[in-house]
Amino acid sequence: MRCYITNNLFDMKKICTLFFILLTCLSAFAGKPKIAYDKQETDGTRVVCTEYENMYMTWSNGGRMAVSASIAANSDSVYYFLNLRLHEGDITLEKGRKLLIKFKSGEILEVQNQNPIGELDHEPGTDFVYPFYLLSDDAIKKLSSTDEVVKIRIEHDGGYIDRDIKKFNKKFIDHYGSLSERLQSSNSVYDGF
Secondary structure (H helix, E strand, O other), rough: OOHHHHHHHHHHHHHHHHHHHHHHHHHHHOOOEEEEEEEEOOOOOOOEEEEOOOEEEOOOOEEEEEEEEOOOOOOOOOEEEEEEEEEEOOEEEOOOOEEEEEEOOOOEEEEEEOEEEEEOOOOOOOOOOOOOOEEEHHHHHHHOOOEEEEEEEEEEOOOEEEEEEEOOHHHHHHHHHHHHHHHHOOOOOOOOO
């Protein structure tokens, strides 16, 4: 009987060790954001977007972020956007409404909403809205810097909302990196056909 218990304990130690190794390996691969959408039209227009990732969460509200890129047909110009998925109640945002991003240094970056959101533009059955903000090269550099983002202010048609943010820069760098890597290859319907 004693030998049986000792063997079972030894087996449990092996199982626990293997489980720990598996979790360590999985966490190493979990850090890279996935591409949620990559569509290239036959005219050459292409849109690529990363999956949304938590940015902040309170008891009743939340915000997620993603990064997307758009390439116009017959152009080498790439336009990058910071995409938000907001659950902040029944808000509307005209095109041009500001997102203020405050850094630990006190510097403030201002970007503008490119997606007008009216009362009928909420995700059906929810209060989710999806504004996206055009990012200049300077904005991308600042968001990729070591100067940590500490707060955002979302301007909407009825006022503004302030939210504290943590670890935004790392998330942005990871998303931008995944997106840039994906843009190195084509995604035409004709590829590999």
